[in-house]
Amino acid sequence: MGTATTASHDVGHRPRRPFDVQRVREDFPILKEEIHGKPLVYLDNAATTQKPRQVIEAEQQFYLHDNSNIHRGVHELSERATQAYEDGREKVRRFLNARESREIIFVRGTTEAINLVAQTFGRERVGAGDEIVISAMEHHSNIVPWQILCQEKGARLRVAPINDRGELIWEEFLKLLGARTRLVAVTHVSNVLGTVNPVKAIVEAAHRLDIPVLLDGAQAAPHQPVDVQALDCDFYAFSGHKIYGPTGVGVLYGKANLLEAMPPYQGGGDMISSVTFEKTTYNTLPYKFEAGTPNVAGVVGLGAAIDYVCEIGLEWIAAYEQELLQDAIRKLEKVPGLTMIGAAREKAAVISFVLEGLHPHDVGTVLDQEGVAVRTGHHCAQPLMDRFQVPATTRASFALYNTHQEVDALVAGLHKVREVLG
Amino acid sequence: MSDLRTLYQEVILDHSKRPRNFRLPADSNRQAEGFNPLCGDRITLYLKLDGDRIADLAFQGSGCAISTASASLLTETLRGKTTAEAQELFGKFHDLVTGKAKGTDSLGKLAVFSGVSEFPIRVKCATLAWHTLKSALEGGEKPVSTE
Numbered sequence: 001m002g003t004a005t006t007a008s009h010d011v012g013h014r015p016r017r018p019f020d021v022q023r024v025r026e027d028f029p030i031l032k033e034e035i036h037g038k039p040l041v042y043l044d045n046a047a048t049t050q051k052p053r054q055v056i057e058a059e060q061q062f063y064l065h066d067n068s069n070i071h072r073g074v075h076e077l078s079e080r081a082t083q084a085y086e087d088g089r090e091k092v093r094r095f096l097n098a099r100e101s102r103e104i105i106f107v108r109g110t111t112e113a114i115n116l117v118a119q120t121f122g123r124e125r126v127g128a129g130d131e132i133v134i135s136a137m138e139h140h141s142n143i144v145p146w147q148i149l150c151q152e153k154g155a156r157l158r159v160a161p162i163n164d165r166g167e168l169i170w171e172e173f174l175k176l177l178g179a180r181t182r183l184v185a186v187t188h189v190s191n192v193l194g195t196v197n198p199v200k201a202i203v204e205a206a207h208r209l210d211i212p213v214l215l216d217g218a219q220a221a222p223h224q225p226v227d228v229q230a231l232d233c234d235f236y237a238f239s240g241h242k243i244y245g246p247t248g249v250g251v252l253y254g255k256a257n258l259l260e261a262m263p264p265y266q267g268g269g270d271m272i273s274s275v276t277f278e279k280t281t282y283n284t285l286p287y288k289f290e291a292g293t294p295n296v297a298g299v300v301g302l303g304a305a306i307d308y309v310c311e312i313g314l315e316w317i318a319a320y321e322q323e324l325l326q327d328a329i330r331k332l333e334k335v336p337g338l339t340m341i342g343a344a345r346e347k348a349a350v351i352s353f354v355l356e357g358l359h360p361h362d363v364g365t366v367l368d369q370e371g372v373a374v375r376t377g378h379h380c381a382q383p384l385m386d387r388f389q390v391p392a393t394t395r396a397s398f399a400l401y402n403t404h405q406e407v408d409a410l411v412a413g414l415h416k417v418r419e420v421l422g
Numbered sequence: 423m424s425d426l427r428t429l430y431q432e433v434i435l436d437h438s439k440r441p442r443n444f445r446l447p448a449d450s451n452r453q454a455e456g457f458n459p460l461c462g463d464r465i466t467l468y469l470k471l472d473g474d475r476i477a478d479l480a481f482q483g484s485g486c487a488i489s490t491a492s493a494s495l496l497t498e499t500l501r502g503k504t505t506a507e508a509q510e511l512f513g514k515f516h517d518l519v520t521g522k523a524k525g526t527d528s529l530g531k532l533a534v535f536s537g538v539s540e541f542p543i544r545v546k547c548a549t550l551a552w553h554t555l556k557s558a559l560e561g562g563e564k565p566v567s568t569e
Contacts, residue, residue, distance in 0.1 A: 036425075357439070359486035361461040362430070365541065369426050377461050391462040391484050420426050421487065422435055 038371030046397035058304035088299035109250035113237035128154035166193035166342030188220035193342030194350030245305030249298030349398035428537030438487035456554030493551035
């Protein structure tokens, strides 16, 4: 037990050149599906991504050959399962460039990671009159856990405003940082606007006042390289299923000294070192935060997903997705009555838009009949919808397997929308 | 495409673009709010009850074509009906949009919503105004939600 290190998986960050989207598409069996008799055009990647064969097979192989509970048995399978699980942790450590693998906590997803920090770090460090700073572009999962905490403690949630382009207003953000600020919790990339926040500058500004920073990386980790040591953030969270991995597994990175000082999140098996009815001694990191049997197969799948994106190279993925984004923006600008919401100068491949006189839900229904899967609604960001005074938007979000032809299919679908709905 | 045309029939598109009775009445004596968190549809329905007869109805809010047209057609259909008749129509309408009943004889104009049964995810849009009506008739204070 303990920190597993495996040199054999050293495939990280070796780009496969050149980036060949057709070859990538071959890895994703689901992309061959037909929807209402049309080829699937999957543009709902900010909600969840599809899974490559490598991930599906890794999970299957685990269940076929290695399945057992971890950290407990003395038998061979338990040892294999434990090794596979800890290999996954090491892959995540390398992926985020964390200092130590004990700084990697496995959780169900970004939402649970943020709740974990709110309920442990937050509960201990935040008191009456204290403040937590978030931004106006947060997902509900980076709003509600802090609201719950603030309500319980009599603390105050401060919201840094954004401009019409969907960018953080820097001076306003700085004004919110003060002696009462206990934490800054902001998204790395907005799930609605695609805005890439200046997270390094945010961390620097907060650290000048000794304020720790949590970054919600759900929309960032799948699309650009992340280096938690270079960012110097205190917490970083992301979800497996948005990075071509399985659902139900995610990661909380935390600096070791902070995690050490935090009380446990949930009580149960694996998070203890000894238990009597009088007193329990908690296990060391990272196990202190991993009560109960974790999603072992999920971690194996996540490890395979990380291998997959690292083999292609996140720099290549980011560059290709930017190309798709620029192409989509150019073509969508020409669709009559279409307004894009969010025009940040630093923007990931996420486009939210509204069509004049039409409700996104109707747009989504017609697009679906054309095989084009988009998201419609408030995208779990109601305050952001209010900011732009729209009840909902249609959102197209891209991933490494999308193509320029699919951008065209989206645009053709939108012309069909006009034809059907007027 | 044929499915789309049965969903978005001309009558529905017409009522969604030019909703009838879309106003804030001065003399309503019952009202209720409805909310569909799935797509953000939000309506407020106003009733003027005269005994157990619905003398007038109007609504306000914003929503998709299906929910707006449904609210609009509801206000047209129910004027002058008794509350019992309204409840009975809701039952029949619900059966229609969920595909439980094919017959549309007693539904009049509401029959245009038959295509909704092919789009299960849109049932909530079609029934939002009706759930709100039920709440208004039962004097509900809390906004109804389709979730």
